[in-house]
Amino acid sequence: MLRNKGIAFKLIFYILVSALIIFTLIFGYNYIVVRQVISRKIEENAKNLAQATTSRIDIVLRSVEKAPENLACFIENSSYSKEGLINSLCSVVENNPEIYGGTIAFEPYAFNSESLYFAPYFYKCNGEIKFTYLGSETYRYFYWDWYQIPKELERPMWSEPYYDVGGGNIIMATYSVPFYKTVDGERRLIGIVTADISLLWLQKMVSSIKISQTGYGFLISKNGTVVTHPTEKLIMNETIFSVAEARGDAKLREIGREMIKGMSGFVPFNSIVTGKKCWMVYGPVFSSGWSLGVLFPQDELLADITRLNRMVFSLVVAGILFLSFIIASIASNITKPLRTLAKKSEEIGSGNLDVEIPSVKSRDEVGQLTESFVYMKQSLKQYIKELTETTAAKERIESELKIAHDIQMSIVPKIFPPFPERSEFDIYATLEPAREVGGDFYDFFFIDDEHLCFVIGDVSGKGIPASLFMAVTKTLIKTIASKNMSPNEILKRANVELCHDNDSCMFVTIFLGILNTKTGEVLYTNGGHNPPLIVHKGKGGDFLEMEQGTAIGAFEDIIFKTERLVLQSGDYIFMYTDGVTEAVNKSEELFSEERLKKDVNVLLEKSVKELVLNIVEKIKDFSQGVPQADDITMMVIKYKKEI
Amino acid sequence: MRKVILTPYLFLISFFCFIAISISAKEEPLKKATFIPQWAPQAQFIGYYVAYEKGIYKKHGVDLTIIPGGPEAPPSELLNSHQADFATLWLSSGIQMRDAGIGLVNIAQILQRSALMLVAKKTSGIETLQDINGRKVGLWGPIFQIQPKALFKKYDIHVKIISQSYSVNLFLRDGVDVASAMWYNEYHTILNAGINPEELTTFFFYEYGLNFPEDGIYTLQETYEKDPELCCAFAKASIEGWQYAFVHPEEALDVVMKYMEKAHIPANRIQQKWMLERMKDLILLEDTSIAMGRLLLDDYERVAQGLKENKLIDEIPDFKTFYKRCDNYAEE
Numbered sequence: 001m002l003r004n005k006g007i008a009f010k011l012i013f014y015i016l017v018s019a020l021i022i023f024t025l026i027f028g029y030n031y032i033v034v035r036q037v038i039s040r041k042i043e044e045n046a047k048n049l050a051q052a053t054t055s056r057i058d059i060v061l062r063s064v065e066k067a068p069e070n071l072a073c074f075i076e077n078s079s080y081s082k083e084g085l086i087n088s089l090c091s092v093v094e095n096n097p098e099i100y101g102g103t104i105a106f107e108p109y110a111f112n113s114e115s116l117y118f119a120p121y122f123y124k125c126n127g128e129i130k131f132t133y134l135g136s137e138t139y140r141y142f143y144w145d146w147y148q149i150p151k152e153l154e155r156p157m158w159s160e161p162y163y164d165v166g167g168g169n170i171i172m173a174t175y176s177v178p179f180y181k182t183v184d185g186e187r188r189l190i191g192i193v194t195a196d197i198s199l200l201w202l203q204k205m206v207s208s209i210k211i212s213q214t215g216y217g218f219l220i221s222k223n224g225t226v227v228t229h230p231t232e233k234l235i236m237n238e239t240i241f242s243v244a245e246a247r248g249d250a251k252l253r254e255i256g257r258e259m260i261k262g263m264s265g266f267v268p269f270n271s272i273v274t275g276k277k278c279w280m281v282y283g284p285v286f287s288s289g290w291s292l293g294v295l296f297p298q299d300e301l302l303a304d305i306t307r308l309n310r311m312v313f314s315l316v317v318a319g320i321l322f323l324s325f326i327i328a329s330i331a332s333n334i335t336k337p338l339r340t341l342a343k344k345s346e347e348i349g350s351g352n353l354d355v356e357i358p359s360v361k362s363r364d365e366v367g368q369l370t371e372s373f374v375y376m377k378q379s380l381k382q383y384i385k386e387l388t389e390t391t392a393a394k395e396r397i398e399s400e401l402k403i404a405h406d407i408q409m410s411i412v413p414k415i416f417p418p419f420p421e422r423s424e425f426d427i428y429a430t431l432e433p434a435r436e437v438g439g440d441f442y443d444f445f446f447i448d449d450e451h452l453c454f455v456i457g458d459v460s461g462k463g464i465p466a467s468l469f470m471a472v473t474k475t476l477i478k479t480i481a482s483k484n485m486s487p488n489e490i491l492k493r494a495n496v497e498l499c500h501d502n503d504s505c506m507f508v509t510i511f512l513g514i515l516n517t518k519t520g521e522v523l524y525t526n527g528g529h530n531p532p533l534i535v536h537k538g539k540g541g542d543f544l545e546m547e548q549g550t551a552i553g554a555f556e557d558i559i560f561k562t563e564r565l566v567l568q569s570g571d572y573i574f575m576y577t578d579g580v581t582e583a584v585n586k587s588e589e590l591f592s593e594e595r596l597k598k599d600v601n602v603l604l605e606k607s608v609k610e611l612v613l614n615i616v617e618k619i620k621d622f623s624q625g626v627p628q629a630d631d632i633t634m635m636v637i638k639y640k641k642e643i
Numbered sequence: 644m645r646k647v648i649l650t651p652y653l654f655l656i657s658f659f660c661f662i663a664i665s666i667s668a669k670e671e672p673l674k675k676a677t678f679i680p681q682w683a684p685q686a687q688f689i690g691y692y693v694a695y696e697k698g699i700y701k702k703h704g705v706d707l708t709i710i711p712g713g714p715e716a717p718p719s720e721l722l723n724s725h726q727a728d729f730a731t732l733w734l735s736s737g738i739q740m741r742d743a744g745i746g747l748v749n750i751a752q753i754l755q756r757s758a759l760m761l762v763a764k765k766t767s768g769i770e771t772l773q774d775i776n777g778r779k780v781g782l783w784g785p786i787f788q789i790q791p792k793a794l795f796k797k798y799d800i801h802v803k804i805i806s807q808s809y810s811v812n813l814f815l816r817d818g819v820d821v822a823s824a825m826w827y828n829e830y831h832t833i834l835n836a837g838i839n840p841e842e843l844t845t846f847f848f849y850e851y852g853l854n855f856p857e858d859g860i861y862t863l864q865e866t867y868e869k870d871p872e873l874c875c876a877f878a879k880a881s882i883e884g885w886q887y888a889f890v891h892p893e894e895a896l897d898v899v900m901k902y903m904e905k906a907h908i909p910a911n912r913i914q915q916k917w918m919l920e921r922m923k924d925l926i927l928l929e930d931t932s933i934a935m936g937r938l939l940l941d942d943y944e945r946v947a948q949g950l951k952e953n954k955l956i957d958e959i960p961d962f963k964t965f966y967k968r969c970d971n972y973a974e975e
Contacts, residue, residue: 143808152779152805152818160812223815223836237909241835246913257837 007338008331015327016320023316027309034305039279042301043266046281046294050264053209053217054285054292057202060098061158061287065175067092067099068193069156072179075104075193082111086120086131092195093122093129099195100124100164100172103134105141106191117141123196147192150176154189158288161199161227163236171199171227171236173288203228206292212300214274222289224256230273243272255280259291271295337366341373353381401436401464408437408467411474413444416609424517425452428608429635430616432579438631439466439508440577441474445481450518453481453490456635457510458529458577460551469506473498473553477512487512487525488560491552495527495560498553507553511575520567520639525560527552530578530593533600537570540601543593544573569641572608574600579630583619591622608636673706674873679727680712684902686918687827687858688712688731689895690753694884696898703880705873711906718861722747728866729877733857734938734946735786735955741965742956746864749966751878751936753885754857756925758826759790761846762833767820769844772851776800778820781807787823789949790848790855797851811836827921831914855946857925859938867967875969882935889923892916938966 005013071092075085085104093102101123111118117135124130134141141147150157159174176194180187202219206228209217218229224239234243240256243249251269258265262284269280274297282293299306337360347355357377360370409431416428429442439459447453455477459466473494480493491512498508511532513524528551535541544565550558567573576596583591599618603611612634619632680688691709694700700707710716710727718730723745732740737749761780763769769778775795780802782788788804795802805819811829814822815836824830826847834840848854860878867874888895896915903910926935933939940962947959 143806145808145810145812148805148808149813149816149818152813153816157816160810223812237911238913239835239837241837242911242913245835253837257839260837 007335008328011331012324012327016324019320019323023320027312027316030312031305031309034308035302038302038305042279042296043281046266046279046296047264047283049209050281050283050292050294053205053294054283056205057285057290057292058287060201061175061285064096064098064195064197065156065177065287067096068102068175068177068195071102071104072177072193075190076179076181089120090122090129090131093124096195098197098201100198101196103194104191105134105147105194107189108142110190118191146174146176146194150178150192151189154178158222158290160221160223160225161236164196164198171203172196173199199227209294211294211296212303213297214271214276214300215278215295215297216273217292217294219285219290219292220256220259222260224260227290234272247272255282258282259284259293260289262286262289262291268298269295271297276300334366337370341370345373348377348380353377353384398436404464404467405433405436408433408471411471412442418444419446422517424640425515426608426638426640427454427636428612429456430612430633432616432628432632433467434579434628434631435463437464437467438462439470440579440631440633441470442575442633442635443474443478444635444637445478447481447485447514448483450516451483452515452517452637453512454515454575454635454637455510455512456529456532456575456577456633457508457527458579458631458633459508460506462631465504465506469504469508469553473508473510477510486562487514487523488562491525491527491560492558495552495558496556499556502553505554507551509551513573515567515637515639520569520571520641522565522567522573523562524565525549525562527560530576530581532576533572533574533597534565534567535572535574535600535604537568540604541572541574541597543597567639569639571639572604572611573637574611575635575637577631577633579628579632580615580619580634582630583623583632584626584629585622585624586626591619595622608638612636673701673704674870674876675706675708676728676873676877677708677710677726678729678877679710679716679718679721679731681718681731681733681858683711683713683908684899684906685828685908686896686899686915686922689888689899689915689919689922690885691731691881692884692898692902693888693891693895694880697884697887699883699887700877700880703876703883705876705880707877713906719745722861722863725863729860729862729874731858732861733786733855734859734942735789735855735857735950737859737861738943738947738950738960738965739786739955741960742950742958747861748864748867748964749859749861749938750867750874750969751882752856752859752938752942752966753881753936754859754922754925755928755933755939755942757790757847757849757853757855758857758921758925759787759848759855760824760826760830761791761794761821762814762824762830763821763844763846764817764838765842765844767817769820771844772798772800772846774844775802775821777802779803779805779818780821781805781813781819781823783807783823785953785955789953789955790853791823792953793853793949794846794848794851797853827918827925828914831917831921835914853945853949854942855949856938856942860936864964871967874967878936878969885922885926885935888919889927892919895919936969 071088074088089102089104093099101121103119103121105119108116119134119141121132121134122129146159156175156177159176161171161173164170164172174194174196176192178192179190181190206217206219207230216230219227220240221227224241225236226234226238226240229235240259241253244252244256255267255269259282264283266279266281269278270276271278277298278295279298280293280295282291284291340358344355344357357370357374360367412431418427427444431440431442439462440457442456444452444454457470457473459469459473476494476497477490481490491510509529510527511524511529513522515522526546526549528549531543531546533541534544546563547561549560581591581593581596599615600611603614606614615634678691680691684692695707695709710721712718718727718732719736719740721727722730734752737747740747769775780791782791782804807813807823811822811824811832813819815833824833833843860881862874896912896919899915900910900912943962943966947956950956951959
């Protein structure tokens with residue numbers, strides 16, 4: 001898909017995608033690190049805050065613990081009177097502003113053997129100190145938590161926070177200290193000293209914790225009972241576990257269990273009030289076993305980095321837009337001239353070389369390309385002009401060559417049978433020049449009524465010079481040959497003539513014979529030409545054994561020898577040029593004399609014309625499409641003596 | 644012709660219909676009655692509050708007034724002094740009072756299974772009944788002690804008994820190893836103090852052949868004899884209230900929460916929900932052929948025998964005079 005889009009699109013796409021990836025990585029890394037740093041800071045602060053608050057609570061509780069502990073110690077270590085006890089208790093309640101009330105509660109009959117209950121109780125009411133005795137049939141204090149738990153555990157205890165009956169909606173807690181006497185060597189519980197305190201200050205302290213807008217603190221007792229919480233309905237009604245059960249929040253239950261075990265922690269948590277994601281820090285109030293929790297709303301505390309992120313994000317969007325604009329304009333600067341060039345080159349392609357290519361002033365790659373284009377256009381124009389001229393010249397030469405070919409072909413006899421009135425012999429010949437014109441030739445003519453002169457030759461070289469030389473040679477021989485002239489004489493005279501002014505040093509191999517049509521006698525002379533095949537009827541043919549002789553036209557004083565043979569009726573003379581035996585195929589094998597001899601022997605029963613044409617076919621088959629390198633010429637004479 | 648013949652019949656039919664409608668539509672005056680549950684409002688009595696709020700008592704011809712219960716209002720006294728016509732009591736309390744000469748009768752046994760149980764922390768090493776041997780066990784007042792004592796006797800277990808108050812804090816602080824608890828109340832309080840169920844070992848008395856069914860509806864014998872219809876109407880309406888509460892738990896919880904807030908009692912909905920669910924387990928028997936509110940002779944004899952063995956009663960009262968069957972009213 002992308003492949004088909006333009007350069008501008010690809011540029012924008014790839015650069016923007018890369019930029020986005022890089023930005024996202026940087027942004028993500030930055031966000032994570034900053035968040036971690038801030039979270040760590042918040043965790044540190046949170047833990048400090050929780051610790052500071054619980055320490056402050058502890059300090060108050062410990063100071064309260066002192067008074068009953070001292071009183072218990074006093075009772076254990078001194079003999080006391082009823083008045084002494086009551087006075088001491090009174091001064092404890094009076095002198096400790098935090099203490100709301102206090103009692104010294106004795107075990108049944110422990111104070112004296114008559115009274116089941118003995119528990120003087122001082123308490124503050126509207127700024128006054130009031131006194132009463134606890135213990136009655138309806139208030140058997142031995143079975144109340146504040147008495148029973150320290151008794152059974154044999155150690156001082158803070159009670160669970162409770163609502164003071166009759167004291168308004170004040171949450172109270174009682175610190176109880178058991179005291180003992182050793183009787184008969186046995187340490188025996190005598191009673192419990194208590195100090196009641198209001199937890200109003202504690203509620204105020206914890207509810208004054210405000211973290212950002214919605215963060216808050218809360219306190220739970222050892223049982224998990226909610227003592228302070230911004231949601232008032234929860235206070236003293238619910239435990240952290242009942243809240244967890246109602247919310248189906250197993251995690252909160254786990255946190256609650258950690259809290260009441262006196263552990264500290266910093267955990268992610270969803271606010272009960274707002275439902276927002278928070279961190280919750282918790283830590284124990286050691287003296288009472290209560291636990292403080294403080295919620296830190298994440299989004300509010302991370303508001304700054306959220307804002308920063310939003311800002312960075314907007315900047316990035318703006319940056320990306322700006323970047324796209326810049327890339328788009330650069331891309332269009334590049335692609336506009338390219339597009340123009342593409343259009344112009346299309347026009348050039350369709351043949352219009354005169355199109356105007358707009359000039360580009362810049363020296364960048366596009367400028368260079370445009371310049372190259374202009375140069376290319378001019379070169380093309382010049383080239384095509386030259387090509388047109390060359391083509392015209394070539395066409396002229398070709399047409400001339402065609403004419404030359406026609407002329408050459410008209411020089412050699414082309415009509416077969418040439419002498420229809422003569423039945424003593426059949427003759428057939430063919431000439432196929434390798435180019436338009438060639439240097440091979442053949443000829444036959446009657447010198448007188450009985451003697452047929454025949455000649456086959458091959459001029460050295462090829463093409464026009466050879467064809468001209470061939471024409472000269474052929475004409476010369478026809479001119480020279482006359483009655484009673486022997487072949488050697490003809491060649492001798494022709495040689496002399498050719499050697500005159502033969503500056504080009506061309507020569508021609510030639511075989512010339514004269515057939516006596518009455519007797520079948522053939523006188524012949526060879527001028528360096530390939531020996532012809534002599535085929536005797538019924539015996540097959542063989543190459544004529546004779547003097548090799550020398551080609552004519554090169555050296556003036558050459559002696560030629562006339563030889564003689566006699567043809568019987570049905571015998572052939574098969575003459576050819578080296579274009580036949582030296583035809584090659586793809587494996588660069590020659591057609592060869594042997595192949596020629598074999599093929600001719602096979603075709604003996606055919607007519608002369610068929611024989612020649614068949615050999616032509618065989619050569620074509622042999623050469624397997626390899627272009628003909630030399631002129632191919634064959635001439636066959638079959639002697640048919642009249643009986 | 645036909646019309647002439649039919650007209651007198653039509654007239655007659657219409658006349659009888661009119662009479663029938665007049666009779667059924669004739670409103671019977673509502674009978675006034677008062678009821679006191681044995682404790683302050685909570686889901687333990689949700690059936691009665693729901694029946695009241697949904698007008699089920701009125702539907703059964705009872706113009707009911709619910710007297711707020713609590714420690715200051717012992718139902719036995721209010722019954723005896725005719726301040727209340729109906730009250731809920733434990734079966735054991737009912738038998739005890741009958742033996743003490745108060746002429747009350749049970750007109751519906753609501754709970755079929757005892758909710759009383761013993762709870763121990765596994766961390767204290769108590770996994771089986773025998774592990775309780777030699778431990779400190781928190782027990783409530785005499786009536787709550789019959790089952791544990793019988794259990795200890797049955798299995799030859801010797802323990803140190805500590806009087807247990809209304810709270811479970813003594814147990815939570817490890818002042819006792821074993822605590823008494825009602826399954827629908829204190830047990831859940833313990834869970835909601837952060838102890839997981841798997842950390843607790845529980846002993847249900849009904850599992851040890853000591854099923855003492857608890858809450859039932861009582862009235863004075865003379866009240867019953869004077870107007871058994873009213874008594875059974877009350878019992879029937881109450882059972883219908885329970886059935887409604889089981890089908891519509893959230894609506895029922897809204898009702899009970901309203902009453903708790905009115906009585907200024909710390910209201911913890913999840914605790915009440917637990918209580919309602921447990922009440923359902925205790926009230927609805929697996930054997931559905933036994934109608935709701937039925938007191939079984941076996942249960943009666945077991946409880947009475949237990950009381951007698953503990954010398955809490957002198958004689959076992961006659962079952963037939965103690966229990967007046969109204970239970971199948973709910974089936975109609």
